[in-house]
Each structure stands twice: as structure tokens, then as C-alpha cells.
Amino acid sequence: MRIGELAEQAGVTPRTIRYYESLGLLEPSEREGTGFRYYTEAELARLQKINALKELGLSLEEISSVLPLYLEDPTGLTGKRKVLEVLQTHLQETDEKIEALTQFRWELQANIARIQQCIDERSGNS
Amino acid sequence: MRIGELAEQAGVTPRTIRYYESLGLLEPSEREGTGFRYYTEAELARLQKINALKELGLSLEEISSVLPLYLEDPTGLTGKRKVLEVLQTHLQETDEKIEALTQFRWELQANIARIQQCIDERSGNS
DNA sequence: ACTTTTATTAACGTTAACGTTAATTTTTGC
DNA sequence: GCAAAAATTAACGTTAACGTTAATAAAAGT
Structure with missing residues (x-):
């Protein structure tokens, strides 16, 4: 074709x-x-x-490193092991991102509170 | 200068x-x-x-929409209110990102478990 | 006057994974 | 044997916020 x-x-x-x-x-x-x-x-x-x-969320670069393993090994076992490694790395990276975002969330809330207070002070003052 | x-x-x-x-x-x-x-x-x-x-995490595009307000209003109140809005939008977006990532995390774990099982079945079989 | 520093605009590079023309050629249906 | 469909390569566009040359011009120091 x-x-x-x-x-x-x-x-x-x-x-x-x-x-x-x-x-x-x-x-x-x-x-x-x-x-x-x-x-x-x-x-x-x-x-x-x-x-x-x-x-599964692999990038094309990751795929090019994983794909040849499927050809070497007809059972696909070696390839699957490598995919597993990649996925576990992704899991770790995901955890890090979640942590960073959670941290960022707290800072956002702190900034919101601070600016809100700043507005409150000035809008309702003597 | x-x-x-x-x-x-x-x-x-x-x-x-x-x-x-x-x-x-x-x-x-x-x-x-x-x-x-x-x-x-x-x-x-x-x-x-x-x-x-x-x-505070604003993009340059957001900044260009917020900055003029600081000039119109010498107290900066109008500008701060607008910044507050932007930050609250960011907070919401951050929550959504965290949720999406958490969801993604579960899928990752499920895939890892599935592939792991696939390996276990084949590597230690009859 | 000469050198060094600082400035100017223009334009490409950075990331990922293609989408979208454009100009040309080949296959296929009738 | 010809028109329409499908294929070819080439090359620009997409995102954000600049970094990095390059070639040129003006300022400041001596």
C-alpha cells in the first residue's frame, strides 16, 4: 500500500x-x-x-529508543521492560510536577491574600 | 539614562x-x-x-492588560483588583492542572501494573 | 585622533509534533 | 488518452520570552 x-x-x-x-x-x-x-x-x-x-505518553524520542527492542526480542519482553522503566521515570516526574504545582498553589494563595488585604486597607480607610 | x-x-x-x-x-x-x-x-x-x-507569575500578555490600570489610578487600587482577578484565574487553572496530573498519575500506575503483570506472566511461565 | 565601550537594527535559534500551502509528477478510472 | 485523485519535496507556521551573533554607528576616555 x-x-x-x-x-x-x-x-x-x-x-x-x-x-x-x-x-x-x-x-x-x-x-x-x-x-x-x-x-x-x-x-x-x-x-x-x-x-x-x-x-502511554512516550515522546517520539523515547519511542525511538524503545522501539528497536521490540524487534530484537520477538516476545517483546525486553521492550516491555524498557517501557516500564520509562513509565516509572514518568511517574516520578509527574509526582515532582504535582509537588511543584502544589507549592505554587500556596504561593498564589499567599499573594492573593496579601493583595486582598492591601485593597481592604485602602478602600475602607479614614 | x-x-x-x-x-x-x-x-x-x-x-x-x-x-x-x-x-x-x-x-x-x-x-x-x-x-x-x-x-x-x-x-x-x-x-x-x-x-x-x-x-507573581503573570505572562507578558497579562501584564500588558494590567499595567495601564496602574497609571489611570494613582493609588493602584484598580490595578490591584485586576491582578487579583488574574491570580484567582491562575489559582483555578493550577487546581485544574493538579487534578489532571493526578488523574494522569493513576493511569500511569495502571499501565505500569499492567505491563509488569505482562512481564511476570511470560518470564516465569511453563 | 584613536581606542574602547555601548548602542543600533536585523535576523536566526530555542521545543514538539506535526499542519498547511505550493508547485510538480504519477496513478487510476473511464 | 485524458481528467481527477493521490503522491512527491520544500518550506513556512505554530508558542513564549527572550539569547545570541553580526555588521554598523555613536560616545566616552585619554
Whole structure:
């Protein structure tokens, strides 16, 4: 199949597929002299795996480091272990973000209270 | 004073001052035929107020909507009320972000558990 | 007068993941 | 054998707030 059909099957746009190719994430199985990209089921499966990993929240950069492991190891075990690592890192980062935001929330409240007081003092004074 | 001194006094770079000018946030008090920007204490005060509002977490866009109010109203009351509004919006947005991140955290944990189980099943099977 | 410092505008770079033209070529339907 | 659909590469646009050259001009110091 060509790029349009692959795109439709995978629920992405041709632009996305070419972009992934530019990142070395997804190569066409064949490129005739005409210049058209031709794909097989294997590339569709690969693209669907990319989508699945994106769903898990991995960046394309993380995906490119994880994806080769799925090919080395047909059971996908090595790949899954690596995905697990990435997800655990994400969990930690998420916790840090939540903590930082919570901290920021307190500062916001403090500032709100301070400015509110400042207004109260001046609007209802002698 | 010229741009370099103003920058130093306010703890920013000349580039920042020119950038603010391009946004209409801070105009020089005088511009001779030579092309140099000249500033007075008034502009320094304005720049310091910009910095203070940035410290509160306002974006430059928000600052440009808030700053004029400080000039209309010498007591700064109108400006402070507006800042209060902005901060309360920020508080709400922060709460939403925290909630979304917390939700994301649960999904992450669920995915981690699922993949972990997947690994356990296959690595220690018959 | 000459050197050093400071200023000027212009314009690209930074992040992620593509979207959106535009100009050209190939395949396909009839 | 031709028109319409689909593909090609190239290149700019998107966000925020500047950082970083580069080439040039003016000011200040001696």
C-alpha cells in the first residue's frame, strides 16, 4: 500500500508518516524509481505500536529508543521492560510536577491574600 | 539614562527591554535623532513593576492588560483588583492542572501494573 | 585622533509534533 | 488518452520570552 492508505489504516496523516520517517522511526519497505513510498503490514504494525506507545505518553524520542527492542526480542519482553522503566521515570516526574504545582498553589494563595488585604486597607480607610 | 544602565538597574538585559518595547510594554521617554533610547526613573519604576508582576507569575500578555490600570489610578487600587482577578484565574487553572496530573498519575500506575503483570506472566511461565 | 565601550537594527535559534500551502509528477478510472 | 485523485519535496507556521551573533554607528576616555 502507499502512504495514503497506510495513513488511513493507522489513523494518522501522510505528513505524520513522513515526519516519522525523517526521525528514522518508520521506513517504507520499498521505494521504486518513481519515488513513491510502499508499505506492508509490517510497517502498519510498527506504526500502530508507535501509536500505542504515544498513548502511554512516550515522546517520539523515547519511542525511538524503545522501539528497536521490540524487534530484537520477538516476545517483546525486553521492550516491555524498557517501557516500564520509562513509565516509572514518568511517574516520578509527574509526582515532582504535582509537588511543584502544589507549592505554587500556596504561593498564589499567599499573594492573593496579601493583595486582598492591601485593597481592604485602602478602600475602607479614614 | 540609556538602555544599558536601565537594564542593569532593573536586573534584565537590553534585549529584554527592546523586546518589551516591541510588545508596547515599555517605551523610552526620549529618542533623539541619534537613535539612542533614553529613560528616566519613571521607566525604571515601570520596568520594576513589570518584574514584580512577572514574579507573581503573570505572562507578558497579562501584564500588558494590567499595567495601564496602574497609571489611570494613582493609588493602584484598580490595578490591584485586576491582578487579583488574574491570580484567582491562575489559582483555578493550577487546581485544574493538579487534578489532571493526578488523574494522569493513576493511569500511569495502571499501565505500569499492567505491563509488569505482562512481564511476570511470560518470564516465569511453563 | 584613536581606542574602547555601548548602542543600533536585523535576523536566526530555542521545543514538539506535526499542519498547511505550493508547485510538480504519477496513478487510476473511464 | 485524458481528467481527477493521490503522491512527491520544500518550506513556512505554530508558542513564549527572550539569547545570541553580526555588521554598523555613536560616545566616552585619554
